[in-house]
Amino acid sequence: GAVVSQHPSRVICKSGTSVKIECRSLDFQATTMFWYRQFPKQSLMLMATSNEGSKATYEQGVEKDKFLINHASLTLSTLTVTSAHPEDSSFYICSARDRPGGRTPPLHFGNGTRLTVT
């Protein structure tokens, strides 16, 4: 089945630095990838939709200048948390859609990245 890989699985950074998280589709081409954030004991909240070759679409309340998304190829999307602060500490998860066109949603998620900002 479709596999989505995230890297790194865990990262600790100092406040004010930037962190890049990668999301790769391993055995399929993903024209659209999605980035979620999950706080402890809460559900997944969509941050942005990443479209290959075009600008990402951000959800209301998500700062696009803080969470930079690049989807430069059909198998890779990156999320960069710029000038990270402790409140950015969270679990970041990506998902990817493996079917071009059609009406079905993306089904497969990466294993997540635990970001801790000290």
Add this chain to the structure above:
Amino acid sequence: GQQLNQSPQSMFIQEGEDVSMNCTSSSIFNTWLWYKQDPGEGPVLLIALYKAGELTSNGRLTAQFGITRKDSFLNISASIPSDVGIYFCAGHLSLVGRGGSNYKLTFGKGTLLTVNP
């Protein structure tokens, strides 16, 4: 926007018991998905439902897409310790012409399942 109510919030059961959890929505979906998430990992798809009234099984798991398109349930039969985790429902409504944003999922808040051996 669309909201999903998932219940129960948590369950504590004995090994071997059956479990049922459900999600209801304030509006219709045309796809319902059920995921399981273990600590520190991403959600893993358990069952996908694409048609109102559809009843689908995956081993000991059974899920149904409600006729009204506003609800879905997941049953787990004969629970085992490895069933422990958080179960999420997710709904999707495809909208013509919305492009990439057409594929957004709305998640329930999750059901934490604990199975006592």
